[in-house]
Amino acid sequence: LRLICTTTTVQKKNVGASGPEKYTEAFIKKQIEEFNLGKRHLANMMGEDPETFTQEDIDRAIAYLFPSGLFDKQARPMMKHPTEVFPEQRKIQWGEDGRPFHFLFYTGKQSYYSLMHETYERFLNVQKHQDQLIAKDLPLQKEKRNLAGSRWLTKIELEEMLLEKLSDDDYLRFIQLLQKLVALPCADIEENYIQKFSKEVPVQLQKVVIEPLQYDERGVAFSTGEGKRKTARATAVVYDNGTGKITVNGTDILHYFPVLQDREQLLFPFQFLGRIGKHDMVCTVSGGGRSAQAGAIRLASAKALRSFVTEKEVEFMRQAGLLTVDPRVKERKKPGQEGSRRKFTWKKR
Amino acid sequence: RIMPVRWSRYNPSYLEPEVKKESYQKPLEELTEEEREQMELKAVRPIKAAPPTLSSSVFSDPMISKFTNMMMKSGNKVLARSLMSQTLEAIKRKQLEKYHKAPENEKETIECNPYVIFHQALKNCQPIIGLSNITKGGKTYQVPVPLTDNRKRFLAMKWLITECRENKHRRTMMPEKLSQELLLAFNNEGPVIKRKHVLHKMAEANRAYAHFRWW
Numbered sequence: 001l002r003l004i005c006t007t008t009t010v011q012k013k014n015v016g017a018s019g020p021e022k023y024t025e026a027f028i029k030k031q032i033e034e035f036n037l038g039k040r041h042l043a044n045m046m047g048e049d050p051e052t053f054t055q056e057d058i059d060r061a062i063a064y065l066f067p068s069g070l071f072d073k074q075a076r077p078m079m080k081h082p083t084e085v086f087p088e089q090r091k092i093q094w095g096e097d098g099r100p101f102h103f104l105f106y107t108g109k110q111s112y113y114s115l116m117h118e119t120y121e122r123f124l125n126v127q128k129h130q131d132q133l134i135a136k137d138l139p140l141q142k143e144k145r146n147l148a149g150s151r152w153l154t155k156i157e158l159e160e161m162l163l164e165k166l167s168d169d170d171y172l173r174f175i176q177l178l179q180k181l182v183a184l185p186c187a188d189i190e191e192n193y194i195q196k197f198s199k200e201v202p203v204q205l206q207k208v209v210i211e212p213l214q215y216d217e218r219g220v221a222f223s224t225g226e227g228k229r230k231t232a233r234a235t236a237v238v239y240d241n242g243t244g245k246i247t248v249n250g251t252d253i254l255h256y257f258p259v260l261q262d263r264e265q266l267l268f269p270f271q272f273l274g275r276i277g278k279h280d281m282v283c284t285v286s287g288g289g290r291s292a293q294a295g296a297i298r299l300a301s302a303k304a305l306r307s308f309v310t311e312k313e314v315e316f317m318r319q320a321g322l323l324t325v326d327p328r329v330k331e332r333k334k335p336g337q338e339g340s341r342r343k344f345t346w347k348k349r
Numbered sequence: 350r351i352m353p354v355r356w357s358r359y360n361p362s363y364l365e366p367e368v369k370k371e372s373y374q375k376p377l378e379e380l381t382e383e384e385r386e387q388m389e390l391k392a393v394r395p396i397k398a399a400p401p402t403l404s405s406s407v408f409s410d411p412m413i414s415k416f417t418n419m420m421m422k423s424g425n426k427v428l429a430r431s432l433m434s435q436t437l438e439a440i441k442r443k444q445l446e447k448y449h450k451a452p453e454n455e456k457e458t459i460e461c462n463p464y465v466i467f468h469q470a471l472k473n474c475q476p477i478i479g480l481s482n483i484t485k486g487g488k489t490y491q492v493p494v495p496l497t498d499n500r501k502r503f504l505a506m507k508w509l510i511t512e513c514r515e516n517k518h519r520r521t522m523m524p525e526k527l528s529q530e531l532l533l534a535f536n537n538e539g540p541v542i543k544r545k546h547v548l549h550k551m552a553e554a555n556r557a558y559a560h561f562r563w564w
Contacts, residue, residue, distance in 0.1 A: 201393060259430075261401065261426070268399075271405055272368075316373045319366065319373075319396055320366050321366025321396055321398050321403075322366075324396060327398075328358045
């Protein structure tokens, strides 16, 4: 099982949670002092004001003073704050007599278990509060938290927070406990605590700019769109006040796409918006196969139709899957196998 | 939470597209709580592209597409699709023949819509309970097990297709064989319905082992 599509948060490796302590506190403090001094010297050298010298200015100054042609950005000279350079590590967990400070030290994952205990304590707290409200016959609060705009912390972010390695099962259990806590009606009391573990998802819509309609010599409104699918690339020009004629690479669709399924795909955006007889379309397409070209033209026409239609309908088109580029492509053949998935015939001897 | 998905090109946070036009025209008040939450979720998350077999027109039916895909051999969708349309045409022709020959009072009971016949035939062929092999103490037992909706539909379609491919005369065309099977299944007769009953009887016979199931 391998994740193919991952966000950058998942791909960052967590260096801090592993390994014994290498840097003492005093050492890091000294590094910070040296960094600040060096920052002031650098500002003086560049002729800038030492008080208002930001990290970006430092990066630019270093790139100017020490130009490097190395490809790997991490290998070039850099001057960053010591907390970024030396990853956060756990201080020694036991005192001079050898006795550990935390009571859960011998479990091995002390911060994880203490976190679970704390979350469960708050869960019981909320239940007690709920019981009190029921005893007094007061109504329970029913304001639902907006789940759609937030996500829980990923496993890697949680590991960074706890400075300790977690297993997948541990992470799952913690998320299940949090979900149970959120599901209770009176969970608003612990809102602060829950917010520590949830993050805002940036609003997906990413306001794509819808181009305004253009007008050609006869005064007819038209708009263009581009689409692709597998290796096919298509451009479509949709004209207003039309009869529903569609031309592909100079030929009519009935001649270019003899298969019914492809023609259905071409008409899909128009049928969805209810504008079958109202628009004319002229498209050019190249590359790919029969079905890929149909998919490419479908995407191109859907993008072109955005300019003719209200924002709500654009949102409906997006939710119907008409405006997303299909990422599926042919999987590569691997060495030691006959195709992308098929292995060679297994022979016993 | 990100779950590892086996080799999907899409990020697991992508949702399935909703193609039917009617679901977008419902006014806000008619929606239930769950539908409102679903709507809010859809507004935030990205959505997968609609596959080429799915369309919002009246003629595209997900069950018919599934059946066509199961009939397809070596990726020849054109042939499978033409066979399917010929089957539906054959069903319509047979039903119309029966309709015109029938006396006045029986004309209303004869169903002419091939889609309705297809759906009803599939429903009649679906088994309710299935058998699964569970090995306990060295011996493998056939244990009766409840089936999910997807599995039931898959078994019904698979039985219809294998029945037509294997147990008929070699020279008959597939649309002919399929239309015959579908009409028999619509009336609860025919070899596929018999196979379903045989499976049910086996499950009833092995009732004693039902407690071997742990899920």
